[in-house]
Amino acid sequence: MEFTLIIPEIIVFLTATAILILDLILQQEKQKKLLGFAAEAGVILAIAQLVRMFALGQQASSWGLLTIDTFGHVIKIILLVSTGLVILLSVDYFKTIISRKGEYYCLILFSVVGMMFMVSADNFISFFLSLQLTSIPLYILSGIDKNDARSNEAAYKYLMLGMLASVVMLYGMTFIYGFTAAANFEGIARQLTSLDLHENPILLIAMIFIFAGFAFKVAAVPFHFWVPDTYEGAPTPVTSFLATAPKVAGFAALIRLLTIAFSPLIAQWRTLFIILSILSMSVGNIVALSQTNIKRMLGFSSVAHVGYILMAFAIADQMAVSAAIFYLMIYGIVNIGTFAVIASVMRGEDHQIQGLAGLSKRSPLMSLSVAVFMISMIGIPPTPGFWGKFNLFASVVNGGMTWLAVIGIINSIISVYYYINVLRYVYGDQEIGNQQDKQARRPADPAADGLNNIPCLMRLAVVISLALTIIIATYPQPFIELAKAAAVALKTGLWL
């Protein structure tokens, strides 16, 4: 038992418990800001440790029910960077909204610990436990604004559907265990090679059950029904967390599960992922066209992005997987950046896209950030979104499914409309919305009105996301190499 292998997880966990105690010690409301800084410090410490472990480049080693390898390090760094940005965003956002701030940071960190274990899990038992550790804090987080009915609704819908998905997934796992008598991924793979699928059609059903659970967690069509309501109702920093970290962790766990445990059944699950991917892309993009609420729109756009990433699973070679990991990095940063802008310019009002009208005159920095993030989501060169999509589509063409790449590109073109629509409001004349709308969107909270007093930490979160976006746009190579290193490190028989 080498405890040194899970030091990052231990750091994050200890930070979370320390915050609980700190919350008891700090009496004054003013001092509660310290809790956010403590959480941030813990996250940065864990990132530093992960970078150190990555640089050492140790061989994959097993720790109980976990596999600690380079793939895990890279994904965990992505997870923690997005968590750090979310915490930065939350400090000022929740200054007035919630009374128990210690719980908020504690729940975020517990959820991240779950995600970190989920990324490393190489066993159904550890995987399911860490999945629950991830999900349960997320249910509470989406309802953290107790006085807001929509936040409660968001939490309730997420909880109900999330529990259902977990149960279906667990049911699938029991079938797999029944057939293979193994719970660890490599053991399952060994057993599955000797089983004939035509004699055991239930294997296919079990696989579909497990994938349904995953599809729910990453919000792929047709398991996306919780997305719009939960994204809209949850407080914006929580939405930004929901939209990124659990998806990154879910995809990483899915990659490990598919390439190791289910590698003998690749012909079957490939077809499933082609269907899931086409559905997610098309439904996500087409429904996003008609959204007037920006958080709902981003929710559907994230469904579409999930569809693009799922294309990589339809190919499932080394190039496709590394392209998916690279895409996840970009998706995480750009999405958190967009939500950071929304959180800082749209406090205390509903999140209609019209509310952004004339932003360019009020805050040049924010509108520049929105422009960069939106163009990046479309994938116009030279933004990181372009590099991500380019790699992804190239790997799909390389894998011999040109038609699938064509569907993806058509979908990207559809998405141009609703992303540019946001910019039309941001940079357009204030008169786009009719007079009545302008009256309606007058913020009730005077503190939210003055854009000049965007708290500096929120500004910092936006600037960091913007800086990362620009860095990836100019030097994509090191990040692509990072994703490649992660994919190579997977112990799978699929790429030889």
Next chain:
Amino acid sequence: MIQQYLHAYSYIAIFALVGLLYVVVVLTVSRLLAPHRPSKEKSHPYECGLVPVGEPWGQLNIRYYVFALLFVLFDVETVFMYPWAVVFRDMGWSAFLEMFSFIVIIALGLIYAWKKNVLRWV
């Protein structure tokens, strides 16, 4: 394989069928044979032999949920401690450390709830 698999379930199907038939038969026989003389006492809802008090939809105080949660927490803790106690002698210090950290984590949660006045009945 799949044939065998489904075959194994046929026992359950037969069992369910017999169970269903039993209920139907017993209820019909009782309806046919038993005398039907209802009284006020007899048509009371059955509540462990006590005289029912209040409405069936009477409201419970929501604060009981704290007790329910804490009960589950410490119940599970005890369940973990039994197997631990059995193997404790063989495993030695590592077992001690693991149980220690487990209890510390639970105690932290309890202290937090306590300090936040969750346990106070007002």
